[in-house]
Amino acid sequence: MSIIHVMKTKNNKKEREMVKRGVFIEDLDSKLDLVLEGFNMLSKKIEDLQSEMNRKFQEIDFKFDIVFEELRDIRKQMATQKV
Secondary structure (H helix, E strand, O other), rough: OHHHHHHHHHHHHHHHHHHHHHHHHHHHHHHHHHHHHHHHHHHHHHHHHHHHHHHHHHHHHHHHHHHHHHHHHHHHHHHHOOO
């Protein structure tokens, strides 16, 4: 076997190894993209849920304010009727 043949064989092995690594890195990169896309979707859903919950709690707070105001009015009426 000549030195040139040995050198070409070593270069071919290096090139194949580099190609394998490149394919692996591309595959890993595409999987990371999918994970990030899923994370972004979940983040958006959490934000939407948080907004909806805040809206609902504001609505509930508003209703409680009305109920408590009515209760105060009833107590005032009862206090004036006792006198």
